[in-house]
Amino acid sequence: MASRLRDFRLPGPPPGPARPEFWSSPLRGAWLTSLLGSLLLVLITVVTVTGFLSHAAYNPALGHNALVPVSRDVGFLRFDWPTHPSWLYALNQGLHVTVGFVAVPLLLAKLWSVIPRLFAWPPVRSPLHLLERISLAGLVGGALFQFVTGIINVQIFYPWHFDFVQAHYYGAVVFTASLIAHVIVKVPTMRRAYRARGVLAPLREDLAHTRPEPAEAGGLAPSAPSPPTLSRRGLLALVGGSSAGLAVMTAGQSIGGPLRQLALLAPHGGPSGSGPNDFQVNKTAQSVGVQTTQVGPDWRLELHGPVGTVALPRQTLLALDLHTDHLPIACVEGWSTTQRWTGVPLAAFARMAGARGEATLFVESLQRGGAFSQTTLSAEQVHDPRSLLALRVNGVDLSIDHGFPARIIVPALPGVHNTKWVARMTFST
Numbered sequence: 171m172a173s174r175l176r177d178f179r180l181p182g183p184p185p186g187p188a189r190p191e192f193w194s195s196p197l198r199g200a201w202l203t204s205l206l207g208s209l210l211l212v213l214i215t216v217v218t219v220t221g222f223l224s225h226a227a228y229n230p231a232l233g234h235n236a237l238v239p240v241s242r243d244v245g246f247l248r249f250d251w252p253t254h255p256s257w258l259y260a261l262n263q264g265l266h267v268t269v270g271f272v273a274v275p276l277l278l279a280k281l282w283s284v285i286p287r288l289f290a291w292p293p294v295r296s297p298l299h300l301l302e303r304i305s306l307a308g309l310v311g312g313a314l315f316q317f318v319t320g321i322i323n324v325q326i327f328y329p330w331h332f333d334f335v336q337a338h339y340y341g342a343v344v345f346t347a348s349l350i351a352h353v354i355v356k357v358p359t360m361r362r363a364y365r366a367r368g369v370l371a372p373l374r375e376d377l378a379h380t381r382p383e384p385a386e387a388g389g390l391a392p393s394a395p396s397p398p399t400l401s402r403r404g405l406l407a408l409v410g411g412s413s414a415g416l417a418v419m420t421a422g423q424s425i426g427g428p429l430r431q432l433a434l435l436a437p438h439g440g441p442s443g444s445g446p447n448d449f450q451v452n453k454t455a456q457s458v459g460v461q462t463t464q465v466g467p468d469w470r471l472e473l474h475g476p477v478g479t480v481a482l483p484r485q486t487l488l489a490l491d492l493h494t495d496h497l498p499i500a501c502v503e504g505w506s507t508t509q510r511w512t513g514v515p516l517a518a519f520a521r522m523a524g525a526r527g528e529a530t531l532f533v534e535s536l537q538r539g540g541a542f543s544q545t546t547l548s549a550e551q552v553h554d555p556r557s558l559l560a561l562r563v564n565g566v567d568l569s570i571d572h573g574f575p576a577r578i579i580v581p582a583l584p585g586v587h588n589t590k591w592v593a594r595m596t597f598s599t
């Protein structure tokens with residue numbers, strides 16, 4: 171009986187990718203996966219940190235920088251996004267989006283290097299193995315979900331029916347947790363691979379000296395390797411070259427100048443302005459239903475505060491002490507552009523409205539509805555002397571698409587808080 175049990179075997183793997191011989195690339199192995207994983211980890215760390223920071227700066231649930239005035243407590247992430255240096259969010263978001271694109275070839279190479287695992291046979295060996303596979307589903311699924319939604323979103327294209335900010339945020343939480351667990355579990359394998367082969371030594375081998383890593387049961391190295399057609403450093407060069415190409419096609423939207431023309435992966439062909447107003451428009455007035463009649467001579471800025479309500483025509487605003495500054499608009503989608511804005515400092519409105527030091531400012535647009543039609547600014551953001559209700563840009567009146575008659579410009583805030591077509595400002599504590 172005992173010997174019968176010992177003789178019992180699971181049926182062998184079906185023909186195809188579940189058979190070890192199916193995967194024959196001589197480059198696969200613990201060292202290659204460790205190196206790709208280590209490089210990817212550096213990039214993913216940058217993307218993750220800038221992503222969570224961006225969420226803190228942008229997050230609708232954070233009272234002060236809110237798209238809607240709610241003050242749900244979100245624990246340690248509850249802080250006011252600073253206004254210094256003015257390019258802070260442009261840098262944060264430029265890194266988040268550019269490094270995200272740069273990581274794509276590395277992510278694909280990393281997934282390629284471990285793909286035999288997807289077809290592991292038997293699919294489940296033990297309860298622990300099942301747990302490991304479920305956690306890998308979170309890791310790989312999370313990575314694919316984050317990259318696909320992020321990349322589609324920066325094209326200002328929203329084909330889905332869920333809230334991108336929330337989905338990308340919760341996706342990030344799941345992905346980050348699975349990644350931390352994965353790194354902890356894999357550190358011993360990586361150390362073993364680096365100790366056996368050196369961290370960079372295999373990159374010195376040319377094609378003629380490229381040998382497969384020794385095959386181990388359940389390992390990634392092939393049991394029946396084919397002759398190499400590419401060295402490991404050739405593979406790395408291919409991945410690095412693709413990443414560099416993606417960097418060139420993305421970074422220009424943040425760096426600007428002639429590089430902007432190369433930023434082919436930035437949203438393109440969208441509306442812009444003419445003359446001094448010729449820079450990227452996120453949403454045109456027409457697209458959100460703001461009519462030229464609403465922004466004509468009858469427009470008034472409604473200012474509410476402890477001393478009551480006033481309605482100020484544009485002429486009155488232009489006669490106030492105006493301030494001019496070079497400040498960026500930095501969109502969450504990664505593009506940014508620095509322009510010369512002229513307008514009334516928000517602190518002047520706080521004085522006019524009789525608002526006390528800690529009062530926050532709630533801004534509403536002529537635009538009806540939608541998360542982008544309002545914002546809440548913290549007292550610190552209001553009292554930065556560079557924070558403006560901008561009336562002019564680059565020496566001329568704002569174009570209607572850039573927010574005429576008046577828009578918010580606050581240094582270092584995500585573009586989404588720079589509300590266009592301002593109708594009403596309310597100070598309250």
Ligand SMILES: Nc1nc2c(c(=O)[nH]1)N[C@H]1C(S)=C(S)[C@@H](COP(=O)(O)O)O[C@H]1N2
Binds near residue numbers: 458584
């Ligand atoms: N009322 C209103 N204000 C708005 C928006 C909007 O859709 N409606 N878009 C915001 C976003 S997401 C950005 S990035 C900036 C872009 O400003 P621009 O279109 O002048 O470049 O405006 C912000 N202000």
Ligand SMILES: [Mo]
Binds near residue numbers: 452
């Ligand atoms: Mo934006």
